[in-house]
Structure formats: C-alpha cells, structure tokens
Amino acid sequence: MFENLQDRLGSILNGLTGRGALSEADVSAALREVRRALLEADVALEVVRSFTDRVREKAVGAAVVKSIKPGQMVVKIVHDELVEMLGSEGVSIDLNAPAPVVVMMVGLQGSGKTTTTGKIAKRLTDREKKKVLMASLDTRRPAAQEQLRQLGVQTGIDVLPIIAGQSPTDIASRAVQAAKLGGHDVVILDTAGRTHIDEPLMVEMAEIKARSKPHEILLVADALTGQDAVNLARNFDERVGITGLVLTRMDGDGRGGAALSMRAVTGKPIKLIGVGEKMTELEEFHPRRIADRILG
Numbered sequence: 377m378f379e380n381l382q383d384r385l386g387s388i389l390n391g392l393t394g395r396g397a398l399s400e401a402d403v404s405a406a407l408r409e410v411r412r413a414l415l416e417a418d419v420a421l422e423v424v425r426s427f428t429d430r431v432r433e434k435a436v437g438a439a440v441v442k443s444i445k446p447g448q449m450v451v452k453i454v455h456d457e458l459v460e461m462l463g464s465e466g467v468s469i470d471l472n473a474p475a476p477v478v479v480m481m482v483g484l485q486g487s488g489k490t491t492t493t494g495k496i497a498k499r500l501t502d503r504e505k506k507k508v509l510m511a512s513l514d515t516r517r518p519a520a521q522e523q524l525r526q527l528g529v530q531t532g533i534d535v536l537p538i539i540a541g542q543s544p545t546d547i548a549s550r551a552v553q554a555a556k557l558g559g560h561d562v563v564i565l566d567t568a569g570r571t572h573i574d575e576p577l578m579v580e581m582a583e584i585k586a587r588s589k590p591h592e593i594l595l596v597a598d599a600l601t602g603q604d605a606v607n608l609a610r611n612f613d614e615r616v617g618i619t620g621l622v623l624t625r626m627d628g629d630g631r632g633g634a635a636l637s638m639r640a641v642t643g644k645p646i647k648l649i650g651v652g653e654k655m656t657e658l659e660e661f662h663p664r665r666i667a668d669r670i671l672g
C-alpha cells in the first residue's frame with residue numbers, strides 16, 4: 377500500500393538510515409512529495425498547507441531507527457495524521473431529540489441530495505425501525521419534487537404531498553406538522569440546491585432552519601469536488617451551521633480528497649458516504665479507508 381508515495385519518499389530519504397534524526401531539510405524534501413500526492417488526490421491547497429505543517433512538526437527530529445526505512449516512517453506519520461484529521465468513525469445520525477426529529481439536507485444541485493434523502497430514510501426505516509416522512513422543498517424544480525415522490529413509491533416511505541404555490545418555509549412547517557399528526561419519528565427535508573452558492577440560497581436555508589429547527593443539518597457533497605470543496609463547506613457551515621457531512625460518489629474514480637478538505641475547514645464529522653445510485657448504497661465512514669485512498 378502507498379507504494380507510490382513510499383517509493384517517492386524512499387528515493388529521497390532512505391539513504392538516511394542510521395543517521396540519527398530527520399532534519400528539517402530531509403523533511404522538507406519529503407513533504408514536497410506528500411504535497412504533490414495530496415494535490416493529486418484533490419485535497420484543497422489551503423488544507424494541504426495546514427496538513428503538511430502538522431506533519432512537519434511531527435517528523436522533524438524524529439529518530440531514524442535501523443528497523444524501519446525513513447521513507448516508511450514518514451508515510452506512517454502522514455497516514456496517522458490523515459486519519460486523525462479525517463476524524464472518528466461511526467458517528468451516525470443523531471436522533472436524540474423529541475419526535476419528530478428534523479433532518480435538513482443541504483448542498484448544491486446535482487450533489488446527490490435527493491438520492492441521499494431516500495437512502496437515509498430507507499436506512500432509518502430498515503435498520504432503526506423509524507417511521508420517516510420525506511419532504512421536497514425544491515419549489516423551483518418540479519422534477520426534483522417528482523423525483524422524491526418516486527423514491528417514496530419505490531421505498532414505501534411516506535412523502536409529503538405537494539401543494540402548488542407553497543414557499544419552501546411553508547412546506548417545512550407543513551412537513552413538521554404532518555409528521556406530528558402522522559406519528560413519524562423523523563422528518564427529512566430535501567432542500568433546493570443551486571448550481572453554485574449564492575446569497576438567495578443561503579437566505580432560504582437560514583429561513584428553513586429557523587422555521588423547522590432541525591436537529592441535524594447534513595451537507596451533501598460530491599466526493600469529486602476539488603478546490604471548491606473548502607469554499608462550499610465553509611459557506612454552508614458559516615451561513616447555515618451544519619452538523620455533519622455526507623460525501624456522495626465515493627464509488628467513482630476520485631481519490632476523495634474533498635473528504636479531508638471539508639472535514640478540515642468545518643471540523644464537522646463525515647457521517648455517511650454514498651457509494652452508488654441504489655437506495656442501499658450508503659455506508660458508514662471509515663477514516664482509515666479514505667486515508668489509504670487519498671495516499672493512493
């Protein structure tokens with residue numbers, strides 16, 4: 377594993393075996409390769425910088441022992457630091473609140489929000505025996521509302537009927553009310569996305585939040601997001617206040633650097649990952665696996 381980075385570091389560092397400790401210059405040379413590996417994995421530049429600073433602190437002065445090659449040693453430091461920055465595993469959706477617990481899904485259009493809404497609803501229904509209500513708040517795109525309605529038909533999970541002309545905040549209130557009357561444990565609000573972040577979107581999200589008082593606000597983001605990941609996560613977190621992240625398209629070819637970028641700028645846990653289009657293709661997040669993948 378990590379042959380790629382290990383090889384690259386090996387050729388820089390392995391001559392140092394038995395030479396005492398890693399010097400600042402040795403570590404700097406190694407970190408140039410680490411930096412390149414992270415950028416290739418689509419980690420945002422700003423996060424690459426703070427990450428390599430942390431690794432530098434741990435690696436400079438580290439004793440070079442005979443039993444392990446210096447290249448391997450640095451790879452281990454990098455890997456451990458990646459796992460630590462990616463955060464703890466098994467942080468599930470928090471339903472520890474009076475029913476109906478409101479879960480608000482936010483994110484850009486096309487990120488996989490509606491699909492993930494269906495997946496989470498199915499998971500809570502199947503595994504935790506919860507009664508779930510889903511509601512689409514995307515009043516600008518009838519196709520999005522229809523998509524959620526179909527997911528409801530497909531999964532057998534309740535979907536709030538559409539009433540033409542209602543605003544997103546009105547739908548949010550109606551969803552919470554319907555969940556109370558219907559004896560639902562959880563109500564998932566699938567909010568509207570845009571192709572990029574803009575002011576009206578953030579205002580709309582803040583209004584929905586104020587009206588529906590969500591216990592969880594999950595930012596759904598495409599794992600293939602590159603340098604924009606930092607901006608995206610920071611904006612949603614600062615303006616709306618997210619409680620967790622869901623990374624979609626982890627089944628794709630990407631190395632998933634966005635996971636590190638988003639986790640680093642928000643400090644919020646990555647709760648779940650999407651690994652396909654099917655309703656069952658949602659998995660728990662394992663930092664070690666993502667760290668392996670980032671290092672390639």
Ligand code: GDP
Nearest residue numbers: 485486487488489490491624625650651652653
């Ligand atoms: P929304 O606009 O954010 O609601 O995005 P959608 O839920 O409509 O998803 C956009 C597209 O991405 C659809 O074709 C989904 O099937 C697909 N999609 C969503 N999540 C995943 C995933 O984890 N893996 C893959 N391969 N495709 C996904």
